[in-house]
Amino acid sequence: MPSAAGSPHRFSRRAILGALLSAPATVFAGAASFRVLVLSNGWHSGLALSRADVPEAIIPEIADFPHARFFEFGWGDAEFYPAREAGFWLTLRAAFPGPAVMHVSGLPDHPARIWPNVTILSFAVDAEALRRLLAFLRDSFDRAGAGRAVVSARGIYPFSLFYPATGRFHLLNTCNSWTAQALTAMGIGASLGGVNTAEDLVARIRPFAVAD
DSSP states (O other): OOOOTTOHHHHHHHHHHHHHTTSOGGGGTTSOOEEEEEEEOSSOEEEEEEGGGOOTTTOGGGGGOTTOSEEEEEEEETTTTTOSSOOHHHHHHTTSOEEEEEEEEEESSOHHHHOTTSEEEEEEEOHHHHHHHHHHHHHHBOOTTSSSOOOOEEOSSTTEEEEEEEEEEBTTBOHHHHHHHHHHHHTOOSOOTTOOSHHHHHHHHGGGOBOO
16 A cells, blocks of 8 residues: 655655666665555456556656546456447457557546455566566556547446557457566566466466565
């Protein structure tokens, strides 16, 4: 959870994250411990980070959530994911290649308190791993050459929004495939090739999780 504003711990985290933007990444490997959370409701998965660990310079979209304490990032089909009621034909359409969206939730509290029935796995990473994950998240937004992505739809929750995303969603490249790709970019150490379901993802990464 974020530290109190102005505390030495928070200053240290800000200083390290600021340095990540300008200095060689290898300088910061092992310099600090950060937490990355993987969330799964059994069919969909996503990633969550403390606000203190997400620089606006890398993910400018977080400016849309000024009061968030954590951010949860998910990726999915541009039609199916935002739909309030996904019928048979929309579900069938999502099985074939189509555009994708990013779903960003600006959580007012720790994810475990927002979604107590969701599986949450915590991973301790160093600054270099965090840098790689943030780069993956940055590149998942389709900003169309602009400084930041434009909101494409209201989110699933009162505290979330959809944005255009890079990549193509289909039956063999799902939200869980995206989460696996993000964790691979981060360097989790698990073999995540071919991950397609939330159940498979959680089973493969659980041995690398730490107590939160």
